[in-house]
Amino acid sequence: MAGENQSCLIRKISYYLDLTDDEKKLLSRLEETGRDLKRDEILVEEAGPLKDMYIVGRGWLYTYTHTMDGRRQIFEVHFPGDIVGASQAPFERSAYGVAAATDAHVCPFPKSSLNEIFVRSAGLTALFYTFAVLDHATIMDRLRATGRMGAAERVLLVLLQCLARLRITNPDMQDGLEMPLRQELIGDMVGLSNISVSHAVKELSETGLIERDGRYISFPNLDRARSLTDFSDRFYSIDTAWFPRRWQAP
C-alpha cells in the first residue's frame, strides 16, 4: 500500500537528505497502516485528543480552527509527503482540526514513533526541525499578506505557496497546478470571504498574472507574481550544512 512505487515521505525527505538504510527502514515503518478519507471528512477533531500523527500519501488535507462566531481559519494545507501533526507533537490535545480537502489516503502512526526517530537519527531529527521551520515560514508569509496586503495579492500568495510545495515532490512540474481547493477554503487561509476570492481571481486573470483552464491554474509571468507578493521560494534553498549526521555520546 505504502510502497507501491515509492513512499512520498521518503521521496520528499530524499530531496534534502541522503538516507541510510537504517533511516529508510525507520521511516517505512511509519507507513505500514493506511486509511482512506473522503473529501470533507474530518480526520482530527478540534480540541480532541492527539495520539497519532499522519503521513499524507495521496490527496490534500488542511488544518483549521473555528472562531467563536463560527468563522474558520485554515492554517496549513498538507500535501503528499507531508507529516500532519508534526507541529503539534508537544501538545496533549489538538488545538486544531484536520480535514480532507480532497479524497485522500493517510498513514497514521503514534507519536511515540517520532520519539524513536529522534533517538536513532540525528539527521532526521534536524530535518524534522527544518520542516517545522518551513511550515513556520509559510504561515508568517500568510500572516504578513493577511495583515498588510490586498485581496488579490493574498490569493496570489496562496497559489504560489501551493505551487512551491508541490514542486518539492514533483520537481518536473510546470508553472501551473491543479487547484482542488474551493474558493471558500482559499479565503479561509488569508482571511477573505469566498466572494472576495472570486473577485480577486477575476482580477488576477485580467491583469495576466494567472491563467485559468478549469481547475488548472498557470502563471504566465511567475517572476512578476513572485515579486508582487514578495514571495521567495524557501523550499528549495535549505541550509543542510549544519545538520548533524550522527549523535555523539555525552
Next chain:
Amino acid sequence: MAGENQSCLIRKISYYLDLTDDEKKLLSRLEETGRDLKRDEILVEEAGPLKDMYIVGRGWLYTYTHTMDGRRQIFEVHFPGDIVGASQAPFERSAYGVAAATDAHVCPFPKSSLNEIFVRSAGLTALFYTFAVLDHATIMDRLRATGRMGAAERVLLVLLQCLARLRITNPDMQDGLEMPLRQELIGDMVGLSNISVSHAVKELSETGLIERDGRYISFPNLDRARSLTDFSDRFYSIDTAWFPRRWQAP
C-alpha cells in the same frame, strides 16, 4: 555578565526540564559574550546573512519584515530567555530583520553551537523543537485573529500573549504587565494602524477588559478576555513525556 544572578535562558528551560550539569554547561557557554542594544537599534538586517543567533538577556526585541509598499509586519516579540533566530536556523540568510523594542542586552552565539547541543543532548533538542512549535502556535493564533477578528480582539490577543510569555520566566507575576511597545508596533503585529490600536485600547478600557495606569496594563477579568479571543495558555501545558532523555546508538 550572563550569570549575575542566573541566566534567563537556564531559568526558562528549567521551567520545562530538569537540566543535567553537562547540559547547564553547554547552555552557559552560549552566554559568554554580550552586547547592549539601544531601543530601535537593528540587530539583524532584513535579507542579511544569518551567522549568529541571540539569547535575550534583558529587554524586548522583535522580528519584522517590510512589504513592498513600505508597511511593516511584526512576527514575533522576543522576551528575556528567548532565543532569537531559532526558527530560522535552516536558512542561509535571514528573511527577517530583528530590532530592539526597548533598550536590551543580548548574547550572540554562532549557529554551529546549536549543532553541538543537538548532538550532545536529546532532551535539549526536543525542547528546542518544542520552543519552535510554541512560536508557531503563537503566530497561528495571531493569524486567526488578523484574518477573522475585529480590532479590539486583535489588540487584546497581543496583550494576552505577552502576559502569557512573560509568566514563563516570572511565575509570580500578577494579572498585568508593563507594556513598552508603541501602539504602532502592536498594530504591526496584527495588521492594524496605530490609530485603530488607539481606538481598540479605548474600547477595551471602556468595556472593562483592561485597565491602564501609564504603561501598566492589567486585566480585571482575565477569563472573559481569554474566552473573547479564544486564547488558551499553551505555554504552561507542554507534554514533555515523549521527550527522549538520552540518545541511542544506531
Next chain:
DNA sequence: CGAACGCTTGAGAGGCATCAAGAAACGTGG
C-alpha cells in the same frame, strides 16, 4: 435530467485606513 454544489455578479453596509491637527507624555539640557 434534476438537484446539489460552487462560482459569479450586484447592491448596500460597516470597519478600518488615511490624512490632519491637537493633547499628553517623555527626555534633554539649561
Next chain:
DNA sequence: CCACGTTTCTTGATGCCTCTCAAGCGTTCG
C-alpha cells in the same frame, strides 16, 4: 526643577476595501 522639543497617543472627518445578503449561472454527479 523647569522649559523646550520630540515622540507618542488621541480625536475627528472622509474614503476605500471587504463583508454580508441575495440572486443568477455554471458544473458535476447521482
